[in-house]
Amino acid sequence: MTVLSYRQALHDTLRAELQRDENVFLIGEEIGVFEGSYKITAGLLAEFGPHRVWDAPIAEEGFTGVAIGAAMMGLRPVVEIMTINFSLLAIDQIVNNAAKLRSVSGGQVSVPLVIRTPGGGGQQLSATHSQNLEAWYAHVPGLKVLAPATCADAKGLLTAAIRDDDPVLMLENLALYNTKGEVPDGEHVAEIGRAAVLKPGRDITIIGYSRAAIVALDVARKLEGDGISAEVVDLRSLRPLDRDTICASVRKTSRAVIVEDDWLSYGTGAELAATIQEGAFDYLDAPVRRVAAAEVPLPYAKPLEIAALPDAGAVTRVVRETLRGH
Amino acid sequence: MTDPAGTDMTREDPAILREYYRQMALIRAFELRAAEMYSRARIGGYCHLNLGEEATVTGLTAALKPEDYLFATYREHGYALARGADPGRVMAELFGRTDGLSGGRGGSMHLFDRENRLLGGYGIVGGQIPLATGAAFALAYKGERGPDAPAVMCLLGDGTTNIGAFHESLNLAALWHLPVVYVIVNNQLGMGTPVEAASAEPDLWKRGCAYRIPGQRVDGNDVLAVRDAARAALDRARTQRRPALLETVSYRLRGHSVVDPARYRTAEDTERVRREDPLPAFRGHLIAAGVLDDEAAARIGAEADKAVAAAVDFADASPAPGVSALFDCVYASPPPGMYRGLPGDPVTGGGQA
Ligand SMILES: Cc1ncc(C[n+]2csc(CCOP(=O)(O)OP(=O)(O)O)c2C)c(N)n1
Numbered sequence: 001m002t003v004l005s006y007r008q009a010l011h012d013t014l015r016a017e018l019q020r021d022e023n024v025f026l027i028g029e030e031i032g033v034f035e036g037s038y039k040i041t042a043g044l045l046a047e048f049g050p051h052r053v054w055d056a057p058i059a060e061e062g063f064t065g066v067a068i069g070a071a072m073m074g075l076r077p078v079v080e081i082m083t084i085n086f087s088l089l090a091i092d093q094i095v096n097n098a099a100k101l102r103s104v105s106g107g108q109v110s111v112p113l114v115i116r117t118p119g120g121g122g123q124q125l126s127a128t129h130s131q132n133l134e135a136w137y138a139h140v141p142g143l144k145v146l147a148p149a150t151c152a153d154a155k156g157l158l159t160a161a162i163r164d165d166d167p168v169l170m171l172e173n174l175a176l177y178n179t180k181g182e183v184p185d186g187e188h189v190a191e192i193g194r195a196a197v198l199k200p201g202r203d204i205t206i207i208g209y210s211r212a213a214i215v216a217l218d219v220a221r222k223l224e225g226d227g228i229s230a231e232v233v234d235l236r237s238l239r240p241l242d243r244d245t246i247c248a249s250v251r252k253t254s255r256a257v258i259v260e261d262d263w264l265s266y267g268t269g270a271e272l273a274a275t276i277q278e279g280a281f282d283y284l285d286a287p288v289r290r291v292a293a294a295e296v297p298l299p300y301a302k303p304l305e306i307a308a309l310p311d312a313g314a315v316t317r318v319v320r321e322t323l324r325g326h
Numbered sequence: 327m328t329d330p331a332g333t334d335m336t337r338e339d340p341a342i343l344r345e346y347y348r349q350m351a352l353i354r355a356f357e358l359r360a361a362e363m364y365s366r367a368r369i370g371g372y373c374h375l376n377l378g379e380e381a382t383v384t385g386l387t388a389a390l391k392p393e394d395y396l397f398a399t400y401r402e403h404g405y406a407l408a409r410g411a412d413p414g415r416v417m418a419e420l421f422g423r424t425d426g427l428s429g430g431r432g433g434s435m436h437l438f439d440r441e442n443r444l445l446g447g448y449g450i451v452g453g454q455i456p457l458a459t460g461a462a463f464a465l466a467y468k469g470e471r472g473p474d475a476p477a478v479m480c481l482l483g484d485g486t487t488n489i490g491a492f493h494e495s496l497n498l499a500a501l502w503h504l505p506v507v508y509v510i511v512n513n514q515l516g517m518g519t520p521v522e523a524a525s526a527e528p529d530l531w532k533r534g535c536a537y538r539i540p541g542q543r544v545d546g547n548d549v550l551a552v553r554d555a556a557r558a559a560l561d562r563a564r565t566q567r568r569p570a571l572l573e574t575v576s577y578r579l580r581g582h583s584v585v586d587p588a589r590y591r592t593a594e595d596t597e598r599v600r601r602e603d604p605l606p607a608f609r610g611h612l613i614a615a616g617v618l619d620d621e622a623a624a625r626i627g628a629e630a631d632k633a634v635a636a637a638v639d640f641a642d643a644s645p646a647p648g649v650s651a652l653f654d655c656v657y658a659s660p661p662p663g664m665y666r667g668l669p670g671d672p673v674t675g676g677g678q679a
């Protein structure tokens with residue numbers, strides 16, 4: 001194990017996969033000369049050259065589609081879309097092509113593609129640059145959607161995504177890039193579609209993914225001091241969704257709080273709550289509650305932004321309310 | 327390209343030339359102050375400056391009539407000022423305060439000033455282009471045409487000519503005879519990417535030819551050349567409903583945004599920054615033409631600094647929006663049952679409303 005930042009773990013993984021398989025190439029805006037908007041690809045153009053690291057013009061629909069076409073031919077493109085907000089320009093290619101080709105070709109064609117893109121608010125980037133749109137993609141059969149919270153998973157899941165034969169959307173998070181954690185040395189391939197219990201507990205289950213899983217973990221650790229034993233489930237993958245792990249945890253604790261950075265209505269938490277009521281209904285001692293973003297285009301002004309986004313305070317409050325049986 | 331030194335100043339009204347200089351100086355002072363305020367954490371998020379584009383901003387807005395509409399990018403502080411927005415309200419928006427143009431909701435990338443017909447700054451690359459085309463559609467739809475009819479100006483960056491929306495919009499505007507002038511503000515970089523590395527046709531003004539839209543390139547550091555070219559294109563749009571593509575060439579003096587140290591720049595580039603700075607160049611021309619002297623130039627600079635200091639004071643004094651305003655401005659007719667919960671509030675029988 002080595003302590004690395006989430007950013008470094010992603011970077012090192014891209015580098016290792018570029019070394020391992022010459023069919024792997026990177027494509028995206030500002031990833032080469034500029035070394036990436038968030039510096040995930042720093043140094044890779046210098047090391048691997050422009051044949052492996054492609055700086056694309058601002059043309060998300062075009063270059064994402066190009067990557068899908070290249071993947072149909074057996075290459076393994078890793079697309080960087082600067083933030084998930086800009087993926088909306090490419091969503092037609094992702095949803096109508098990448099997710100569909102295997103099916104409409106009757107299995108003749110596959111799309112071994114990875115799209116890496118960060119979501120997340122909280123940086124005062126305002127309404128169009130702070131969105132959490134992963135549920136849009138998680139809704140679509142044919143795609144896989146991964147959302148690592150830990151630095152180890154940044155490596156393990158990205159490696160798995162690149163080696164997977166299907167289109168994978170890797171949701172990264174602006175707020176996690178600088179976080180640090182232990183990362184296994186050498187080959188580390190995580191299993192796609194398995195949730196992880198980040199902290200075992202007896203009294204309540206807090207479920208999250210990406211940044212929200214880290215918030216959940218922080219809250220659970222603090223509550224420990226008050227004698228509350230919270231279990232934290234990190235989804236790691238939104239599609240496929242590990243319903244067994246979720247339901248097993250709630251059957252044990254009988255209470256669940258979901259933490260999500262997206263908007264409440266029709267968000268990921270809605271799917272989780274539905275899963276829990278179906279898979280653990282008889283075990284529940286309190287309604288399943290969700291802590292999600294307020295339903296507004298995220299305002300720029302700091303006090304409004306803070307109020308609109310889920311934080312540890314809100315999670316703590318809802319956990320306590322749920323334990324009281326509200 | 328026209329050479330700034332070659333522009334005949336003697337044909338111009340000296341008062342108007344001084345006004346252009348005043349406006350350029352104000353934009354320069356405002357942007358430098360915005361950068362400083364960012365480093366002091368009074369401004370957050372992204373903050374893109376018009377440094378090096380003062381002549382372009384001033385020339386383009388001088389060509390607009392008050393009735394014309396302007397759609398901008400996220401690099402639009404200067405345009406808001408030049409269109410007549412109060413610097414205090416622009417600064418207050420950057421500070422995220424209630425007296426900001428959008429009440430602190432939009433921030434630097436989304437300056438709207440409906441009264442002055444600035445219909446927005448847009449943060450998603452190319453997002454403004456179909457909208458500007460649609461505004462021109464509405465003008466044509468309403469049947470206004472002729473020398474006094476309003477037209478639309480749509481700004482976009484050099485890098486933005488590669489996005490699909492640009493091409494779709496140009497085609498529609500030409501097909502439907504819409505009164506819109508697309509202006510490519512070529513500052514030679516899109517983030518860290520030079521034009522030649524992003525555009526297969528780096529003569530960007532030629533990119534309209536596939537749509538039979540006339541294109542023209544002008545020196546973006548020459549305020550008069552920019553103004554005259556924009557004016558001619560706008561007039562064609564008003565009277566003949568012919569869209570146009572204008573490319574202004576200038577150079578971005580600093581990084582892409584305040585936080586970009588622009589390390590990808592070479593020493594030669596840095597020298598260019600100094601050489602191609604439009605503000606001292608214009609001052610030099612005005613002094614040479616006898617329109618301005620050192621003393622008057624210094625006075626204009628000092629007044630710009632004063633106006634910006636007042637803008638900062640105004641923004642500072644303006645209150646931050648309270649949480650009770652969080653759900654304002656989401657809908658024009660808010661549905662009665664709209665959920666107004668804060669994170670963690672219950673969905674049923676609860677919420678803030
Ligand atoms: C669809 C989309 N993709 C990427 C971005 C990130 N981005 C913001 S500005 C920019 C560069 C734009 O360059 P240019 O058009 O030359 O305008 P300039 O910033 O130079 O004024 C990029 C890539 C974005 N905002 N929207």
Ligand SMILES: [Mg+2]
Nearest residue numbers: 483484515516
């Ligand atoms: Mg540019």
